[in-house]
Amino acid sequence: MVPEYISFVEKFCTGCSQCVRVCPTKTIRIRNNKAVFFDELCIGCGECTRVCPEGAVSSSISVIEPCMKDKLNVVIVSPVLYAQFPGVMPSDVLIGLNEMGFDHAIDLSYYLEMFQYAVDEFVLENRKSNNAPWPLISPICPVVIRLIVLNYPNLLDHILPLRRPVSLLGDEIREKLSHEHGVDKKDIIIYHITPCHAKVVPDRSGLMDELGFIDRALGINRIYPGLKQKLEQVKELELSLFPNEHFSFVPSTRGPLWGMSGGEIAGMRIDNVIAVSGVKETMAYLEKIEMGLFSDMEYIEFRACTEGCLGGPLTAVDRYMAKSTVQKFIKMFGIGRRLPRHKIRQLYDKGWFFSRIKPSELAGVYKSKRKPLTFDDMKKIEKLMSLIHGSDCGACGAPDCKTFAEDVVTEAADLKACFKMKE
Amino acid sequence: MSSLKKSFNVRCRDFIHAGEASISVQQLLKQMHIDPVLIRRIAICGYEGEMNVVMHGGDGIYCVEINTDRIVLDISDKGPGIADIAKAMEKGFSTASDEYREMGFGAGMGLPNMKKNADEMIVESEPGCGTRVRMSFIIKQSTPT
Known part of the structure; x- marks a missing residue:
């Protein structure tokens, strides 16, 4: 299937x-x-x-749907979108989205900053009590969470139990807008423009569930051509700097920086942190964490895409070009801090940041349906491997000889599919 | 009774490939749906043992034997051996060189950590004759058939 x-x-x-x-x-x-x-x-x-x-x-997921006239159309913008337009200010990108027909275009960077503060608080608190299983794993990348649930259930406890910024923001927006505009919550459609292939499709891992907070996902690559056109017009419009009163958090460089590998940890106070990007590298690190390595680290930012979200499958611009755009932003504006720490602390103490599901409860929600291999199976696999003695040519339709041997033993493949076994 | 044996070579000072044997064993056990907590204990012991060989032991062999009721790790090397095994089992005791300490190893936690995570552990060693560490792990009820 x-x-x-x-x-x-x-x-x-x-x-x-x-x-x-x-x-x-x-x-x-x-x-x-x-x-x-x-x-x-x-x-x-x-x-x-x-x-x-x-x-x-x-x-x-990247199906663009027309804005519905009788609903309030709100769009939450992944900061990766700004990196697609070199020389265009993030606030202009938001105006461009307004021009495309969205009633509100909302920047995420304020919430990203809040999340980073909350991580700081969590780590500092647990450093004192030494409660947390070190290193903590970032809950941001949905692919990494699924990978852990599927293949590294031992590490579920390491996942930081905080909600993702998008889900925090989505929740807030629906509440506030329905109050301010006097509309039913159902009549607010929240879109999320994202570079991420895994976002928003019902999250089998359930953690920090964005579903319910976000109604529709739009791939950046699908919205790019239309938005690019609008941005040409915006340049001539010279609208006011702050397009809409509601949630008009001015985009900060935190946003674009977040899209880069290492951008999440760059805004934190804690020092013992690493950023890992790429799905193969992520798997190698997860294996090492299972062996007890990196326990002197406090937080690891994993991104399944190389170079982070800027390299997401649904981006429109090459990841290195996008990175260059982000670096220009940072050179121009630096990385500022805007939030008063004590306010975040208050929210944190109220439990506002915490996810409703404990990561450990995810065990088994998402697992292989294949039968466990028995000792005899293992022996058969060894024997087959020595018979095939192959070079992972892939002609049988499996990724490598070992997987093919497993498929044969579990009766998912025919031995004759291997050209060496035909003779 | 069926059992499955596998062995891997571990080379002295080969930090690039250190840990590969443990990772292979880890993947093998996962496919057999062994209890994840047990797999983690085995992985930790295997890795510590492997690093001991890489750092101190000269070339060695990493064997794993999987039975229905227990898993045995047998890590042996042709290195300098351990003069005082009881001392080596103490937390914080290490003979690692400054070079290794700079790399972040040599905290003297290797053998104690293995002892903590294994159900049974036997260390045999004599100066000049190498070292052999055998660790067994008992598989509880959820044994694959």
Whole structure:
């Protein structure tokens, strides 16, 4: 079955097996020259959508829907969007979105800053009591959370139990706008413009659930052409700097910086932090944390995409170009602090930041349906491996010989699919 | 009774590949749906043992034997051996060089940590004849059939 994160057009698929090779959880096989998915293993990283040369595998969420006239259309902007337009100020991007028909375009950077403060508080508090399992793992990247639930359940306790900024903001906005405009909460449609392939599709891992706070996701790459056009007009308009009174938090450089790998931790006070990006690197680090390494670290920012969210599958501009744009922002404006610490502390003490679900409760919500391998299976696999003695050619439709051997033993593949075994 | 044996070579001072044996074993056990907490204990012990070989032991062999009721890690090397095993088991005792300390190792926690995480541990060593550490882990009821 095709996972919900992906849209797959079978007639375009040529069976080239590029997606099979890049999939970090080995979810895809080629059968009869077409890709076949074991959907329960898909973590929504989007690696397959990047490599497909035929456009057969693409992201399922980036459908642009017209703004509805009888509803209040609100859009929460991922700061990665600003990095797509070099030389355009973030506030102008928000104006451009207004011009496109959104009633409110809302910047996230204020909430990102709050989140960073809350992480500081959490770490400092637990440093004193030495309660937390070190290192703590950032809850931001949804792909990493799914990866942990699926493959590293030991590390669930390491996930920081705070809600993501988007879900905090979405919650607040719906509350405030329905109050101010006197509209029913159901009549407010919250869109989220995102570079992330895994966002918003019902989150099987449930943690910090954005669903309910966000109604629709729009991929940056889909909104880019229209917005680019509008921005040309905005340049000539010279509107006021603050387009809408509500939630017109002026975008700060914290936002664009957040999209880069290392941007989340850059705004924190704590020092013993690392930023890791890329899904392979993330897996290698998670394995090491399971072996007890990095326990002297306090917080690890994981991003499944190389270079962080700027390298998300749904971006419009190359990640290194986008990074250059962000670096320009920072050179111009620096990284400011705007929030009074004691106010965040008050919110923190009220429990406002904490997620309603403990990360440890996620164990098993999301796991492989395959049968566990027995000792005999393991022996058979060893024997097959020595018979095949292959070079991971992939002609059988599996990503490598070992996976093929496992498939044969669990009766998911025919031994004759291997050309060495045909003789 | 069926059992599964696997062995890996561990090379002295090969920090780049250190930990690979432990990771392979970890992945193997995960596929067999062994209790994650047990896997973690085995991974910690395996990694500490592997690092001991890489740092002190010269070349060595990392063997794992998986039975239905227990898993045995057997890590042996041809290194200088341990003169006083009781002393080596003390927390904070280390013979690691300054070089290793600068790399963040040599806190004297390796063997004590292994002892803590293993159900049984036997250290055999004689100066000049190498060291052999055997650790067993008992698999509780949720054994795969």
